[in-house]
Structures are given as structure tokens and as C-alpha cells.
Amino acid sequence: MRREMTALMKSVGVGTLKFSSVVSFRLNRCRGARSFSMLMSPPSKAIVYDQHGSPDSVTRLVNLPPVEVRENDVCVKMIAAPINPSDINRIEGVYPVRPPVPAVGGYEGVGEVYSVGSNVNTLSPGDWVIPSPPSSGMWQTFVVKEESVWHKIDKSCPVEYAATITVNPLTALRMLEDFVALDSAGDSVVQNGATSIVGQCVIQLARLRGISTINIIRDRAGSDEARESLKALGADQVFLESQLNVKNVKSLLGGLPEPALGFNCVGGNAASLVLKFLREGGTMVTYGGMSKKPITVSTTSFIFKDLALKGFWLQKWLSLGKVKECREMIDYLLGLARDGKLKYETELVPFDEFPVALDKALGKAGRQPKQVITF
Amino acid sequence: MRREMTALMKSVGVGTLKFSSVVSFRLNRCRGARSFSMLMSPPSKAIVYDQHGSPDSVTRLVNLPPVEVRENDVCVKMIAAPINPSDINRIEGVYPVRPPVPAVGGYEGVGEVYSVGSNVNTLSPGDWVIPSPPSSGMWQTFVVKEESVWHKIDKSCPVEYAATITVNPLTALRMLEDFVALDSAGDSVVQNGATSIVGQCVIQLARLRGISTINIIRDRAGSDEARESLKALGADQVFLESQLNVKNVKSLLGGLPEPALGFNCVGGNAASLVLKFLREGGTMVTYGGMSKKPITVSTTSFIFKDLALKGFWLQKWLSLGKVKECREMIDYLLGLARDGKLKYETELVPFDEFPVALDKALGKAGRQPKQVITF
Structure with missing residues (x-):
């Protein structure tokens, strides 16, 4: 078997990758005695990292040999997958959950079913699927995972949304649902980092529920345009941090109700600004620390203002095993994206140009749309 | 009526207090036409402040004229009342709820019923009562308040506990009950400021429930004795802050479970130490900021460790109108104090020596037992 694998790897040009590394993450699918008629995936091109570190130095494109598609497996030809900040953190090794290296990057995406194992009956070649809950190893041309990993989706949703619908939009949706019972007849939320994809989704999902949003953005070049684009999405108020250097920020609320819920993905002073806006008894949820x-x-914020501070981590929520609930929400979000009710900027980048997309995702070229690799 | 009041005030020696001030907080009980047979309280000696400021400069002893005991009122001859930090904050004007000045100080205490209005049928002269929920104006020899304010208690509890049973012990009890469902078969709590009365009550009330306590105290003269006295109350672990300057504080837990709940009454580094001890998903409750x-x-504490930070303020909890629940808990706590299962150090001080007790309560003489005025 090992000799056979070596031959396969040679044929697909596994040059620079150490043999032992490839074997360790592909060979485990070939254990035990099998007949020679077993179903195999095509060879795959993948973005791999052998060690943790800066993604632009530890990731590279490698060719991987075919793997067996077992009876409960589905082989998916990937269409598109994004580069999210959490993907970068996983490669850096600063994420609390680390897949063992070597590993293929990526955690969400959309693909088309290419072949299915003999026991698979819910999916067929040609179906569009996403891993749901999201799953590691999406930055490659062919992914083989068990049928239960994949969620069939409607093809009417643009690929850039189908590829990115879970990590950011679902975070926004869960945070609006899980912490405070918001009343559509007069509640509001406040958030910093409002130009992030999660921030943009919060604005739109809140508006669909009749909830107003108070949005805080950083002072930097282009902030006027950022304010206008958030207002176009439905933001009720957009403030620069520098505008909030006043004694009583609530005097700036205009007719909006004091928010019962706040979202923080920045920390430092930007988190303090969220706290200042909150009403007595309000809750601030931290989901990032840019x-x-x-x-x-x-x-006194705790004792007399009765504020509560909590955190949200989508991966933890997903680990609770709420697969059905997760998929229902994904379908809801995909429907909104299809209907133009949930929008955010993405940039589709061919797989061959992964290093360019990675540099943009790392912020080397200033603010950029969400980078989405196409295969 | 006003002429009559003036005569009364003269007779009880209201000298230095401005007439208008006295009238404003006593005369409101004399409004409207009444017969001359109305029931009056005895004159009262009280600790009054006319303005907010440092308690040792704005408080003074004054003689107050008798007030009417109306049909639903009860006149109580006070026996004992403590000086709590929150009393000091109220006088300083830094408390969010401020009685209008001039005001009589004090917020809890115990007294004996002296006389009752014609409609009162649950209390009789000679009964021991405490204001429950606690109520303002307890630093005086005679207090007149409606029947509904007073809770009759068993006389078997020592006066120093009866006078102090609400503000601190009830805070400890509520904080153990309200935030995390603790399991007596293997949960623990961690707290800083463990030598405070609330801290001492937490140790004893937790132990009664089978909950272990991890206690953090400040580095200062007498810390060895403080540690031993907390251990005598049932503390499982007592650490000086300086002992916790290690990378992994949890290595110091010995066999104790990681705490799910923490209490903070200090802030700064002492709060960070509580957070370090907490288990994933744990909650820290702030109730003071010494x-x-x-x-x-x-x-990351919020996102990956899933910590929650909240606050507790007894006055807010009491404002929720849970009078019956409050009184049941008070009776439980009084029973524990009577049986020697709830202990803390107090010092009884005659009313005439109020300034000495106040200086001790203000910390001018270093660490002191809780000061309890006797009338």
C-alpha cells in the first residue's frame, strides 16, 4: 500500500512536501486491507502548513494524492472558500483548537458533489454542498468527508455568499438571538468594528427584526465612505470613535432607545464606548479583539449599572451538536443573501493567486473586501 | 401647628440645627388637620447630615422633636445599628441612590417596638424588629415607620448579629444563590477581599452547602492571623495576593475543583486573580471596589474561556419587591447566627461615642471589627 501511495504521489507531483507529512494526513484513509475496486478521489491541490507561524511563510500549495471515498463518504469538488481571520489564527497557532500539523487550511466553503460512497443516499453528484457545521481543510480542490458533514444547499445563492455564509453571518445571527430578548418595538444594539462582515450582518439582521443599530467605526482614511455604506445597509447611527469623546454619549442617540445589547470585536477604548452606550442592565458580548x-x-458599571460582560465563540456554539438548528439558520441566511437582503463585499480570487489573496486578508494592502478563493 | 413644633423643638434642645432643616424631615408627618389626641413618638437623638461630604465633617448628633405615630405606623426604640461602607458612601454622595438632605444616616439595625398606631395588629410593644428590606434613617433613638417596614424577629439572636444581618450576610447568601447553580458534590467558589464581612459569610454559607472556598487576601501586617481566622471559619484555601504571582494559579488548587463562581470586592489585580482561578464558563460577580x-x-477570557462578568447590588435586588423571600432568608441567617454557625467580628459602641466608631469605620485606625452603635 505504501509503495502504491508513493507512486501516486509521484504521479501528481508532490515535490517539496516531505513524504512523511503527506502520508500522515492522507494515508489514514487507506488503513486496512481493501479491494482494488475501491472508489478514489481525484488528486487534490491544497494549501498546506507543516508548522504554525505567519501564514505567508508557512503555507504553500501542494499536490495531494487521491484518497479513498469510503462507503459513507462524499467527495466534493470545491467551488469557493474564504480566508477568514480565524483561519489565519489557526495557522498562527494562537487558536485554542489546533488541528495537528501538517494540515490543510480553510474552515468553510461551497462545493459540488463529485462522487459518493455506496451507502450515501442523501447526496448525488452535481449537488451543491457546504460543510455544516463548518469543517477544517476546505482550501483544496477535492475534499472527502463523511456524508453527515455536508449540507445540500439551493444553487440559487451566489457562490461568494454560499462560501461565506457560516463563520461571519451565523455569528451575527446567534449573537442577536442568544443573549438578550430584544423587542422589535423599540430596542437597539450598539457595536464597534461595525465595518467587519459580522458588523455588516448585524446591521442588516437587526433591521429585519425592527431593531435599531448604533455603530462605531475607527477614525481613518475613507471613514466617510464607510459611514455612508453602513447607512446604505440600514445602520441608524454611525459614529467615529473620535466623535464619542464626550461626557454623555447617550446625548448623541437622537430618538433611538438606549441599547440593551452591545457587540465588541475591538477591545480597548472601543469596548469602553460600547459600555457607555449600554442601558442599565445591558449586556456586552465580545467576539473579537482587533x-x-x-x-x-x-x-460601578457592574454594581450600579448592572452591566454583564460575556463572550461568543461560534466554534463552541457549533460544538454543542445543534446541527439541525445550524442548518436551518444557514438556509435562512442563504435565502436572505439570494434575495439581496444580506449583503457584504467579497472579492473572488483564483486559487493560483492564493498568495495575493492571503496578503490582502492579512491586511498588507489596507482595508479589502473578504477574500474568497475560487477553485 | 408650626408654633407648636417650634415649642417642641425648643423643649428637646434643637440648638445648632437650622429650623428649616428639621421641619423638612419631621414636619411632613404633621400635615393636615388632626385631633390633639394623636399618638406621638418620644423626641429622638439622631446622626444627621445636612450636605454630602466626608462623614466625619458633615455628620452631627442632633435632637429631633416627636413625630406623629399614625394609624399604620410603628414607633421603634432602636437597640443597635451598624456603620456599613454603603452608609459612608451615601453620606459622601457617591451612592447612586441618595436620600434628600438633610437626612438621618444608617440603613439597617434592630430595635424594640415602643408604640403602635391604631390599625397595627402584627406588632406589639416589646417585640424586636428590624427594617426588612432595610430602610434609611436607622441612626437614631426612635424611628417611626409604617408597620410594613418592620419584620419581627426572635429575641434569641445576639443584638450585634440582629443589627447587621441584612446588608452583608444577605449579600453573601444571594451571591451564592443567584448566579451559578453550584453542586454540593464538588463545586468551589473563589473570592478576593475574603476578610470582609461578606467574605467571611461566603466562607461559612458555602461550607454549609458543601461548597469549597478559595480565598485571596491582601499582603499586609497580620495576614498570617487573618489566614488562620478564615481557616477557622472553614476556608479551604487562603492565599496572599503575592503568592499568586505564578504562571498557573490552578496548580495551587491542591485537590479542590476549579471554581465556577468568583466574587470580587477589590478590583485591579485582585480581580484578575479571581478570573485566573475560574474554570471555563465561570462567572465573576463584582460587589465592591475597595x-x-x-x-x-x-x-480571550471572554471568547475562548467563556467567562461572564456580572455585578451584584443588594439594594437593587431588594427593590424587586421580594419582601417575603427576603424575610425568610433573614430568619435563616438569624438562626445560623444564633446557633454559632455564622460568625463575624463586631464591636459594640455606645451612641455617645459615634465619632470614635465612625473614625474606625473610616479605616483611620487600621483594620477594625464592624462598628455597631448601641442606643
Whole structure:
């Protein structure tokens, strides 16, 4: 078997990748005695990292040999997959859950069923699927995973949304649902980092529920355009951080109700601004820390203002095994995207240009749309 | 009526207090036409403040004229009342709820029923009562408030506990009950400021439930004795802050379970130590800020460790109108105190020596037992 694998790897040009590495993440699908009529995937091209570190130095494109498509497996020809900040953190090794290296990057995406194992009866070649809950190893041309991993979706949704519908939009949806019972007849939420994809989704999903949003963005070149684009999505108020250097930020609310819920993906002063806007008894949910600064809170905020601070991590929520609930929400979000009710900017980039997309995702070229690799 | 009041005030020696001030907080009980046979309280001696400021400069002892005991009122001859930190904050004007000045200080205490209005049928002269929920104006010899304010208690509990059973012990009890469902078969709580009365009550109330406690105290003279006295109350672990300057505080837990719940009454580094001890998904409740430093939390504590930070303020809980629940808990706590199962140090001080007790309560003489005024 090992000799056979070696031959296959040679034929698909596995040059620079150490043999032992390839074997360790593909050979485990070939264990035990099998007949020679077994179904195999095509060879796959993948973005792999052998060690943790800066993604632009530890990732590279490698050719991987075919793997067996077992009786409960589905082989998917990937169509598109994004580069999310959490993908970068996983490669850097700063994420608490790390797949063992070597590993293929990527955690969500959309693909077309290419072949199915003999026991598979819910999916057929040609179906569009996404891994749901999301699953590792999506940055490659062919992915083989068990039938239960894949969720069949309607083909009417544009690929850039189908590829990105889980990690960011679902975070926005869960955060609106899970912490505070918001009343559509007069509640609002406040958030910093409002130009992020999650931030843009919060604005649109809140608006669909009749919830107003108060949005805080950083002072930087292009902030006027950023404000206008968020307002076009339905943002009720958009403030630069520098505008909020006032004693009573609530005087700026206009007619909006004081928010009962706030979202923080920045930390530092931007988190304090969210806290200042919150009403008595309000909750701030932290889901990111872009400034890399901690959150500082006064004692009186807890005792007399009765604020609560919590965190949200989609991967933890998904680990609770709510597959059915997850997929229903994904279908809801895909429907909104198809109907133009959920929008955010993406840039489709051919797989061969992965390093360019990665540099953009790493922020080397300033603010950029979400980078989505096409295969 | 006004002439009559003036005569009364003269007779009880209201000298230095401005007439208008006295009238404003006593005369409101004399409105409307009444017969001359109305029931009056005895004159009262009280600790009054006319303005907010440092308690040792704005408080003074004044004589107050008798007030009417109306048909639903009960006149109570106070026996004992403590000086709590929140009393000091109220006088300083830094508390969010401020009685209008001039005001009589004090918020809890115990007294004996002296006389009752014609409609009162649950209390009789000689009964021991406490205001429950606690109520303002307890630092005086005679207090007149409606029957509904007073809760009759068993006389078997020592007065120093009866006078102090609400503000601190009830805070400890509610915090153990309200935030995390603790399992007596293997849960623990962690707290800083463990030598405070609330801290001592937490240790004893937790132990009664089979919950272990991890206690953090400040480095200062007498910390060895403080550790031993907390251990005598049932503390499982007592650490000086300086002992916790290690990478992994959990290695110090010995056989104790990682705590699911933490209490913070200090802030700053002492709050961070509580957070370090908490298990994944744990909750820290802030109920004080003795260091006057804010609480600083990392983003990852919220996202990956799933910590929640909340606050507790007894006055807010009491404002929810849970009178029956409050009184049942008070009776439970009084029973524990009577049986020697709930202990903390107090010092009884005669009313005439209020300024001495106040200086001790203000920390001018270092660490002191809880000061309880006797009338």
C-alpha cells in the first residue's frame, strides 16, 4: 500500500512536501486491507502548513494524492472558500483548537458533489454542498468527508455568499438571538468594528427584526465612505470613535432607545464606548479583539449599572451538536443573501493567486473586501 | 401647628440645627388637620447630615422633636445599628441612590417596638424588629415607620448579629444563590477581599452547602492571623495576593475543583486573580471596589474561556419587591447566627461615642471589627 501511495504521489507531483507529512494526513484513509475496486478521489491541490507561524511563510500549495471515498463518504469538488481571520489564527497557532500539523487550511466553503460512497443516499453528484457545521481543510480542490458533514444547499445563492455564509453571518445571527430578548418595538444594539462582515450582518439582521443599530467605526482614511455604506445597509447611527469623546454619549442617540445589547470585536477604548452606550442592565458580548487591547470596566458599571460582560465563540456554539438548528439558520441566511437582503463585499480570487489573496486578508494592502478563493 | 413644633423643638434642645432643616424631615408627618389626641413618638437623638461630604465633617448628633405615630405606623426604640461602607458612601454622595438632605444616616439595625398606631395588629410593644428590606434613617433613638417596614424577629439572636444581618450576610447568601447553580458534590467558589464581612459569610454559607472556598487576601501586617481566622471559619484555601504571582494559579488548587463562581470586592489585580482561578464558563460577580481600581479582562477570557462578568447590588435586588423571600432568608441567617454557625467580628459602641466608631469605620485606625452603635 505504501509503495502504491508513493507512486501516486509521484504521479501528481508532490515535490517539496516531505513524504512523511503527506502520508500522515492522507494515508489514514487507506488503513486496512481493501479491494482494488475501491472508489478514489481525484488528486487534490491544497494549501498546506507543516508548522504554525505567519501564514505567508508557512503555507504553500501542494499536490495531494487521491484518497479513498469510503462507503459513507462524499467527495466534493470545491467551488469557493474564504480566508477568514480565524483561519489565519489557526495557522498562527494562537487558536485554542489546533488541528495537528501538517494540515490543510480553510474552515468553510461551497462545493459540488463529485462522487459518493455506496451507502450515501442523501447526496448525488452535481449537488451543491457546504460543510455544516463548518469543517477544517476546505482550501483544496477535492475534499472527502463523511456524508453527515455536508449540507445540500439551493444553487440559487451566489457562490461568494454560499462560501461565506457560516463563520461571519451565523455569528451575527446567534449573537442577536442568544443573549438578550430584544423587542422589535423599540430596542437597539450598539457595536464597534461595525465595518467587519459580522458588523455588516448585524446591521442588516437587526433591521429585519425592527431593531435599531448604533455603530462605531475607527477614525481613518475613507471613514466617510464607510459611514455612508453602513447607512446604505440600514445602520441608524454611525459614529467615529473620535466623535464619542464626550461626557454623555447617550446625548448623541437622537430618538433611538438606549441599547440593551452591545457587540465588541475591538477591545480597548472601543469596548469602553460600547459600555457607555449600554442601558442599565445591558449586556456586552465580545467576539473579537482587533486592537489586541484588553477590556477595562469600572466597578460601578457592574454594581450600579448592572452591566454583564460575556463572550461568543461560534466554534463552541457549533460544538454543542445543534446541527439541525445550524442548518436551518444557514438556509435562512442563504435565502436572505439570494434575495439581496444580506449583503457584504467579497472579492473572488483564483486559487493560483492564493498568495495575493492571503496578503490582502492579512491586511498588507489596507482595508479589502473578504477574500474568497475560487477553485 | 408650626408654633407648636417650634415649642417642641425648643423643649428637646434643637440648638445648632437650622429650623428649616428639621421641619423638612419631621414636619411632613404633621400635615393636615388632626385631633390633639394623636399618638406621638418620644423626641429622638439622631446622626444627621445636612450636605454630602466626608462623614466625619458633615455628620452631627442632633435632637429631633416627636413625630406623629399614625394609624399604620410603628414607633421603634432602636437597640443597635451598624456603620456599613454603603452608609459612608451615601453620606459622601457617591451612592447612586441618595436620600434628600438633610437626612438621618444608617440603613439597617434592630430595635424594640415602643408604640403602635391604631390599625397595627402584627406588632406589639416589646417585640424586636428590624427594617426588612432595610430602610434609611436607622441612626437614631426612635424611628417611626409604617408597620410594613418592620419584620419581627426572635429575641434569641445576639443584638450585634440582629443589627447587621441584612446588608452583608444577605449579600453573601444571594451571591451564592443567584448566579451559578453550584453542586454540593464538588463545586468551589473563589473570592478576593475574603476578610470582609461578606467574605467571611461566603466562607461559612458555602461550607454549609458543601461548597469549597478559595480565598485571596491582601499582603499586609497580620495576614498570617487573618489566614488562620478564615481557616477557622472553614476556608479551604487562603492565599496572599503575592503568592499568586505564578504562571498557573490552578496548580495551587491542591485537590479542590476549579471554581465556577468568583466574587470580587477589590478590583485591579485582585480581580484578575479571581478570573485566573475560574474554570471555563465561570462567572465573576463584582460587589465592591475597595482598591478603587477598574477590572481589566483579556479578549480571550471572554471568547475562548467563556467567562461572564456580572455585578451584584443588594439594594437593587431588594427593590424587586421580594419582601417575603427576603424575610425568610433573614430568619435563616438569624438562626445560623444564633446557633454559632455564622460568625463575624463586631464591636459594640455606645451612641455617645459615634465619632470614635465612625473614625474606625473610616479605616483611620487600621483594620477594625464592624462598628455597631448601641442606643
